[in-house]
Amino acid sequence: MKISNPKSQISNLRLKMLKVNNIHARIESNEILKGINLEVKPGEVHAIMGPNGAGKSTLSSVIAGRDEYEVTEGDITLNGESIMDMAPEERAHKGVFLSFQYPIEIPGVTVSNFLKTSINESRKAQGLDPMPASEMLKKMREKMSLLEMDKGFLSRSLNEGFSGGEKKRNEIFQMAMLEPTLAILDETDSGLDIDALRIVANGVNKLKSKDNAVVIITHYQRLLDHIVPDFVHVLFDGKIVKSGDKTLAHKLEEKGYDWIKNELAEAK
Amino acid sequence: MSEEKLLNEVTESEYKYGFTTDIESDKIPAGLSEDVIRMISAKKEEPQWLLDWRLDAYRVWETMTEPEWANVHYPKPDFQAISYYSAPKQKIELDSLDQVDPELLKTFEKLGISINEQKKLTGVAMDVVVDSVSVATTFKAKLGELGIIFMSMSEAIQEHPELVRKHMGTVVPKSDNFYAALNSAVFTDGSFCYIPKGVRCPVELSTYFRINESGTGQFERTLVVADKGSYCSYLEGCTAPQRDENQLHAAVVELIALEDAEIKYSTVQNWYPGDANGLGGVFNFVTKRGICEKNAKISWTQVETGSAVTWKYPSCILKGDNSVGEFYSVAVTNNYQQADTGTKMIHLGKNTKSTIISKGISAGFSDNSYRGLVKIGPRAINARNFSQCDSLLMSSTSGAHTFPYIETQNKTAKVEHEATTSKIGEDQIFYCNQRGIGTEEAIALIVNGFAKDVLNKLPMEFAVEAQKLLEISLEGSVG
Numbered sequence: 001m002k003i004s005n006p007k008s009q010i011s012n013l014r015l016k017m018l019k020v021n022n023i024h025a026r027i028e029s030n031e032i033l034k035g036i037n038l039e040v041k042p043g044e045v046h047a048i049m050g051p052n053g054a055g056k057s058t059l060s061s062v063i064a065g066r067d068e069y070e071v072t073e074g075d076i077t078l079n080g081e082s083i084m085d086m087a088p089e090e091r092a093h094k095g096v097f098l099s100f101q102y103p104i105e106i107p108g109v110t111v112s113n114f115l116k117t118s119i120n121e122s123r124k125a126q127g128l129d130p131m132p133a134s135e136m137l138k139k140m141r142e143k144m145s146l147l148e149m150d151k152g153f154l155s156r157s158l159n160e161g162f163s164g165g166e167k168k169r170n171e172i173f174q175m176a177m178l179e180p181t182l183a184i185l186d187e188t189d190s191g192l193d194i195d196a197l198r199i200v201a202n203g204v205n206k207l208k209s210k211d212n213a214v215v216i217i218t219h220y221q222r223l224l225d226h227i228v229p230d231f232v233h234v235l236f237d238g239k240i241v242k243s244g245d246k247t248l249a250h251k252l253e254e255k256g257y258d259w260i261k262n263e264l265a266e267a268k
Numbered sequence: 269m270s271e272e273k274l275l276n277e278v279t280e281s282e283y284k285y286g287f288t289t290d291i292e293s294d295k296i297p298a299g300l301s302e303d304v305i306r307m308i309s310a311k312k313e314e315p316q317w318l319l320d321w322r323l324d325a326y327r328v329w330e331t332m333t334e335p336e337w338a339n340v341h342y343p344k345p346d347f348q349a350i351s352y353y354s355a356p357k358q359k360i361e362l363d364s365l366d367q368v369d370p371e372l373l374k375t376f377e378k379l380g381i382s383i384n385e386q387k388k389l390t391g392v393a394m395d396v397v398v399d400s401v402s403v404a405t406t407f408k409a410k411l412g413e414l415g416i417i418f419m420s421m422s423e424a425i426q427e428h429p430e431l432v433r434k435h436m437g438t439v440v441p442k443s444d445n446f447y448a449a450l451n452s453a454v455f456t457d458g459s460f461c462y463i464p465k466g467v468r469c470p471v472e473l474s475t476y477f478r479i480n481e482s483g484t485g486q487f488e489r490t491l492v493v494a495d496k497g498s499y500c501s502y503l504e505g506c507t508a509p510q511r512d513e514n515q516l517h518a519a520v521v522e523l524i525a526l527e528d529a530e531i532k533y534s535t536v537q538n539w540y541p542g543d544a545n546g547l548g549g550v551f552n553f554v555t556k557r558g559i560c561e562k563n564a565k566i567s568w569t570q571v572e573t574g575s576a577v578t579w580k581y582p583s584c585i586l587k588g589d590n591s592v593g594e595f596y597s598v599a600v601t602n603n604y605q606q607a608d609t610g611t612k613m614i615h616l617g618k619n620t621k622s623t624i625i626s627k628g629i630s631a632g633f634s635d636n637s638y639r640g641l642v643k644i645g646p647r648a649i650n651a652r653n654f655s656q657c658d659s660l661l662m663s664s665t666s667g668a669h670t671f672p673y674i675e676t677q678n679k680t681a682k683v684e685h686e687a688t689t690s691k692i693g694e695d696q697i698f699y700c701n702q703r704g705i706g707t708e709e710a711i712a713l714i715v716n717g718f719a720k721d722v723l724n725k726l727p728m729e730f731a732v733e734a735q736k737l738l739e740i741s742l743e744g745s746v747g
Contacts, residue, residue, distance in 0.1 A: 064702050066698055068694070087701065088698060088701035092701070092704035097702075103699070104696050104699040106700075106714055107717055107718065108719070108721070109714070117705055117713060118700075118704050119704075121703075122704040125704065
């Protein structure tokens with residue numbers, strides 16, 4: 001019989017929830033990620049910034065397991081376990097959540113039905129019974145009030161006819177319901193007006209805990225005024241070229257991405 | 269999810285109801301002639317007028333040729349190779365389930381429609397047809413108190429010949445088309461329903477049909493008459509066991525809604541569709557039509573997942589002023605299935621209204637066609653029609669086709685037609701996957717969402733069954 005030491009295991013988990021190790025990925029013959037390294041610990045908020053086409057969304061898709069991208073090298077582990085061979089739904093069951101930059105419409109499927117299926121499939125994977133309807137409804141109400149959403153939302157067709165802001169708010173609502181350990185927010189601020197941005201950010205802040213982590217992918221610094229990152233990484237041409245604390249985001253906002261470009265050119 | 273993988277996911281589903289029941293049956297040799305028709309009529313102890321009616325139909329049929337305008341391709345059936353009569357030998361009056369052949373009960377259980385179960389479902393009366401003869405009827409007495417007649421067509425011919433004679437063939441004349449004429453000549457059973465004036469039928473009337481005996485065609489005939497101011501909801505469900513040779517199914521359904529009456533007719537059809545290579549399966553060539561008198565309403569709802577070839581157009585003749593016709597359809601084709609289905613809305617009266625909602629789902633190498641006619645007659649002042657035909661493609665090797673025909677002879681008519689075609693997206697599936705929903709489950713969710721407007725029209729308990737059927741026909745795993 002194998003004897004394990006739970007204490008050392010837990011401390012190990014604490015150490016690195018997500019570990020992205022030298023990931024190279026391409027779509028068709030186009031290499032987009034050229035050796036990404038990233039470590040995220042529980043309780044941390046990381047921001048990944050970068051110009052258009054740097055590979056920000058590719059990174060989030062690769063972590064979530066979209067097979068459109070071919071990973072040619074490297075490994076991604078979640079709590080010490082490699083997730084590279086896992087289907088996207090298995091990664092979701094392990095606690096990976098991706099807030100989509102462009103949430104997808106599914107006509108005829110209500111928000112509540114979608115969430116119910118989503119939650120119960122995850123529970124099934126963990127050997128749990130479906131969540132009782134009353135508990136589900138109570139939780140939905142609670143999370144909706146957190147995000148200042150209207151009750152009518154639940155019976156609308158998923159993302160169909162939603163405004164940009166409603167779509168993003170709905171993503172965070174799903175995140176609140178699913179309680180992921182690792183949430184990746186891909187350009188969640190795009191399409192949000194100031195008020196919606198504040199509400200969404202408040203929601204994310206309230207969901208944060210010492211046990212979960214958030215990776216924010218963004219082009220602009222404005223969301224980071226509301227959700228303050230512990231680390232900021234600059235992604236440029238498929239690589240993380242600079243990491244720092246929240247002041248890096250301000251510097252980027254001030255000087256623009258050309259600053260990074262020039263710095264890189266000088267280094268060469 | 270690659271295209272190919274998705275394709276495999278949806279096409280690797282096997283037919284859930286593939287089994288045969290070992291019941292002794294009384295079957296006549298294959299072939300069709302006047303003698304065969306006389307034999308059928310004699311076996312059923314029918315009155316002379318009906319034999320004459322059958323023979324008339326046969327003579328008309330002999331002069332007709334099979335229709336070829338539909339967008340379906342199949343080897344023509346050999347009508348001399350079919351046995352036109354097959355009845356389970358054991359014919360009994362049922363007082364309780366204990367008297368039913370245990371083999372038959374097992375069949376019902378495999379179908380998931382055991383009478384035991386059905387009896388428990390509140391308000392569902394069943395008339396079960398296995399191979400052409402009705403063997404079980406429940407709730408008959410209860411309906412009798414309200415004056416509702418609900419029985420097999422054979423019984424109705426014996427017990428209510430005047431009603432049958434008055435109405436049969438008035439909506440679908442025996443010379444209507446090739447298959448209707450064939451049915452009129454050789455039909456062996458079916459259901460008959462009469463709702464008296466002003467009576468609202470309190471239960472869903474339900475019939476399950478099933479082709480059981482190898483090499484027998486199924487030619488059932490259903491006649492529903494709703495007298496003035498009455499209402500009924502009728503559900504027909506079909507399953508056929510797995511067979512390698514094609515089986516012919518040519519039914520006729522006639523609905524008559526007299527003044528102020530309403531008939532809701534729902535069908536869940538999952539005849540054997542053939543295997544993944546297109547071998548076997550049922551040919552489903554059905555004529556369904558209803559006629560509405562003044563202020564009457566007929567509503568057809570169908571969920572079609574089965575049959576190798578489907579040729580079916582449940583239609584409404586809106587004869588009376590202010591009458592209403594509705595057609596709600598979901599047709600799923602997978603593997604090598606072909607479906608050419610739709611409706612005809614014939615507006616004759618003033619202020620008549622019709623609604624058509626058709627949802628076609630094509631997977632595998634199948635072809636799915638919507639064919640519909642909206643006809644506004646010269647006297648149909650202020651007639652209105654709204655049609656919506658949506659197609660969902662699950663693979664790049666399947667086809668979706670729409671053939672809408674509109675003929676208006678009255679300038680006041682308002683006819684609207686909307687059509688969309690979409691392909692199930694990898695984006696949609698990935699989105700579901702990311703939320704922890706596996707691909708099969710995701711497809712079921714997306715398809716059910718697509719078909720929701722139609723599924724919502726089905727009676728509650730059958731909506732659940734229909735939903736399951738959609739999943740079974742499109743998923744890789746079979747429960």
